[in-house]
Amino acid sequence: MTDKIRWGILGAARIAANQFNPALRKSVRSVLAAAASRDEAKGREFARTWGIPRLYTRYEDLLADPDIDVIYNPLPNHLHAEWTVRALQAGKHVLCEKPLVLTLDEMQRVEEAAQSSGKVAAEAFMYRHHPLTHAVQEIVASGELGEIRLMRGAFSFFLNRPDDYRWDPAAGGGSLWDVGCYPVSYFRMLTGSAPLTVQGWQVTAPSGVDASFSALLRYPGDILAQIDSSFATQPYTTIEVRGSKATLWVPKPFLFSSRADLFITQDGRQKRRSFSLPHLYLGEIRDMEDCILEGKSPRLSLAETRQNTAALLALYESARTQQPVHLRP
Incomplete structure (x- = not known):
């Protein structure tokens, strides 16, 4: 080399x-x-x-x-x-x-x-390598929020290109595969676990893919989460983590420019922290460089990808059968 x-x-x-x-x-x-x-x-x-x-x-x-x-x-x-x-x-x-x-x-x-x-x-998943995400992980792990009870995540935008492959079921299209995977991945990162049970609902486009998807997920420790994704709304993202002591809110957890913020609210008082990186996608490149040049393991392992994939497949199965799906621990 x-x-x-x-x-x-x-x-x-x-x-x-x-x-x-x-x-x-x-x-x-x-x-x-x-x-x-x-x-x-x-x-x-x-x-x-x-x-x-x-x-x-x-x-x-x-x-x-x-x-x-x-x-x-x-x-x-x-x-x-x-x-x-x-x-x-x-x-x-x-x-x-x-x-x-x-x-x-x-x-x-x-x-x-x-x-x-x-x-x-x-x-x-470019967001995994940003200082903002690392700070969220540290805050949750520190206990500053108390016991985590509820989480909410969303990623939507208006997909106005009718020939885009994301409308094609044969090409792996659908809002959950494309952007709903972000909050699913985010909550796996924070909890350290795949969900135990999921319930999903979808609104399908004429092609058959999900134009919009909404879901409830239950994690170990009695943590409940809501996610949604869509190709049919104005751009919107959010991550919210609500604990017994405080609430953490990230208004732009996935896509942002040179600066990103998080907010912690406790007893009616809010504090803000800001973070920067030369480019949103630079972190994932540096992660691969560390793997190749220094022999480190990737930040996002294949084992974690497997769990995220199983959760997404379970959500699609739930939406199709209109029944909750229990995942293997």
Whole structure:
């Protein structure tokens, strides 16, 4: 390996151009070395814009490039597991956009490929690596809020592109898979556990995917949570954690610019704390750099991804059957 980690990108996705690539430019330990796009014209424009020296028109050719150390996979959801496994088998580390998998069978294939290859595979929940999130974890763990009783989380926006793959059930579309996964992941992080029981409700789009989703989740310790997600409202996010002593509120827990705030309310008095990072997506890049260069474990383990996936699948099953679903401990 050279003195910098060499990244390759599968596809020319909007999230790569708008978020990942600008963050990668801020890293001193990484370089964007190659990309692959099946749409050659789109790929050439992507490579020209970002100064990418090598462009492939086949994903397989990017994985075969011996000068690539790690793959960023922002392909549509139904392609995440397949190309993550293939990249691992080609000897590459992988940072894959969420959701990493859509089934537990896919999860097992990713786990086996990571184990046999000795390479790191991580799900790209960018918020997990931000100082704001770390502060929330510390506050909850410290007991400042008292015993945690209730939690509430939401992530919604208006998806006005009718040809977007997120409207396609065959591509792993749906608001829960796309953005409802954030509060589910967040509450798993805070509780250290998957939910014990979930109850979900959905409003479906004409294509059959959930345009809006709402759910109740019960965690060990009698902690109750509410989540919702939607493609049919104005942008909205929140995380609220209510304890026996105080309430913590994060108005922008997932998407924010250079500054983010949290608020703690106790006995009618509110205090605010602010946090910053050069770029929201830089943290997940640094996490992969630490794994590759220093041998650290990723902040978000595959075991945690497995639990989050099981919870999301249980929520969909509940919405489909209109019954609560109990998860295995």
